[in-house]
Amino acid sequence: MPVFPPSFQKFLKENEIDPAVYEIKDLPRYIRINPRDRNPIDRNELELQLGTMLYSVPGLDGFFRLDGKAKIVGCQAYKDGKIYGIDLSSAIAVYALDLKKDDHVLDLCCAPGAKLCMISDFLGTNGTGTVTGVDISKHRAATCRSLLKKYRIGRARLFVTDGTTFGVRAPSFLDPLRQGEGNTMRSSGQNRLGEGLSEDLTVLAVDSDNGHNSASIIKPFWAPKTLRNDPQKAKDEYLYDKVLVDAECTHDGSVTHILKYEKWGWDAFEKNFMNLDRTESLWDLQRQLITNGWSLLKPGGILVYSTCSLSRQQNEDVIGWFLSKYNHAQLEEVPLAAQLGTARIRRSQYDIDLSMTVRLDPICSKTSGFFVAKIRKSVV
Ligand SMILES: C[S@@+](CC[C@H](N)C(=O)[O-])C[C@H]1O[C@@H](n2cnc3c(N)ncnc32)[C@H](O)[C@@H]1O
Structure with a gap:
């Protein structure tokens, strides 16, 4: 765990925040498909570009979970405005x-x-x-x-x-x-x-x-x-x-x-x-x-x-x-x-x-x- 400065340690204590939240490193990332895109990208192609599988999020159409290490900003679909990260x-x-x-x-x-x-x-x-x-x-x-x-x-x-x-x-x-x-x-x-x-x-x-x-x-x-x-x-x-x-x-x-x-x-x-x-x-x-x-x-x-x-x-x-x-x-x-x-x-x-x-x-x-x-x- 990082050694936080005393003021932040005090802040965490006062607010009952468990410092362990800062140890979790494998959080997934999420993307949303831009619904205004006139030529929507094929899901397989998007997986290829991102180098990882996409998993649908129940209840949120066009919203996908992906591996936390995936590079969203570097991929062509992101540059072309077909997806965004949120x-x-x-x-x-x-x-x-x-x-x-x-x-x-x-x-x-x-x-x-x-x-x-x-x-x-x-x-x-x-x-x-x-x-x-x-x-x-x-x-x-x-x-x-x-x-x-x-x-x-x-x-x-x-x-x-x-x-x-x-x-x-x-x-x-x-x-x-x-x-x-x-x-x-x-x-x-x-x-x-x-x-x-x-x-x-x-x-x-x-x-x-x-x-x-x-x-x-x-x-x-x-x-x-x-x-x-x-x-x-x-x-x-x-x-x-x-x-x-x-x-x-x-x-x-x-x-x-x-x-x-x-x-x-x-x-x-x-x-x-x-x-x-x-x-x-x-x-x-x-x-x-x-x-x-x-x-x-x-x-x-x-x-x-x-x-x-x-x-x-x-x-x-x-x-x-x-x-x-x-x-x-x-x-x-x-x-x-x-x-x-x-x-x-x-x-x-x-x-x-x-x-x-x-x-x-x-x-x-x-x-x-x-x-x-x-x-x-x-x-x-
Ligand atoms: C948590 S961020 C908002 C993130 C944003 N909703 C998004 O989804 O990208 C808080 C924003 O509040 C703005 N802000 C700070 N004081 C403000 C004020 N008095 N009136 C309006 N915006 C303010 C900051 O410039 C900052 O962009």
Whole structure:
């Protein structure tokens, strides 16, 4: 086992994290087939390219488990945008959103974008659903934009801004399509991605009769034409159907990431992750992100909160605090998690039953460390 710095040992102890999770080295990898690929690759050919067998994952179409040593990035199918890598734990978080083809989805910490791509896969190409990604980091959002282009994902827009204050509602621009009027998807909803680039964050003044007091719209960092020109109406009917808050965290559940610091040096790790100011502000940030995500969610909608941390404070305590504050928030079962094997949920500081939240880790579920809570906003 690596010799961790004292601050990390303390962190593991305080959060009841078994250091043995960092000893598991043979975790499988996972890929998803890009459903927008016009010439889908034959499974045998893909196995040949990856040099390993593919095993289907029950309940997740087009999702495969493969040997942990397989090199995904080097293979031609990856370079050609036919497949992408995503851990099963992340897929569980996306699956928990229970996506329907006409859903408008908000992904509040979206970059680099594996989950956003998968959300888009679930929305498919026949509906009017959209995904709105938000990230505070411009360079990470740029990576996300590259993924959107590579995998030919339309009906997705990106904003570079703070997810704790983001207030743009779901697009109304595709309303005529929802109502079966006017344009076909080809002429309006599925512009070629190249048309959509919009790099700056200029605020455009517009005349607004939509109840938006500020009479201004925020220009997305990236959007196809249809979504770029969305008037950003502020009525409640434009709240989002689903919200993913894949919150910024200490990343301690990402075993491969943590172990990289054996090479990079633990000093950098302590500075980046274990700085007390940073961890305390993280807990605040996570609470603010989930609160803002909740304010943008429709009654009846689903919010999924997830982190790649195994810490109690960033998981159970955030959800316990949240449920104690919002009466209309109800936990629901996270689908597919049961078939994996999950770790024990920690007792939060709040006296609330959290047994429907899920902890995945390398020992129990043979995935990266991950926490998922699925919360429904009840209709009052
Ligand atoms: C765990 S990563 C998200 C991973 C992403 N969902 C995916 O599947 O690739 C957390 C992200 O939150 C972003 N972030 C941090 N603070 C933020 C804030 N205040 N508002 C929005 N995004 C933030 C970080 O830049 C980082 O990209």
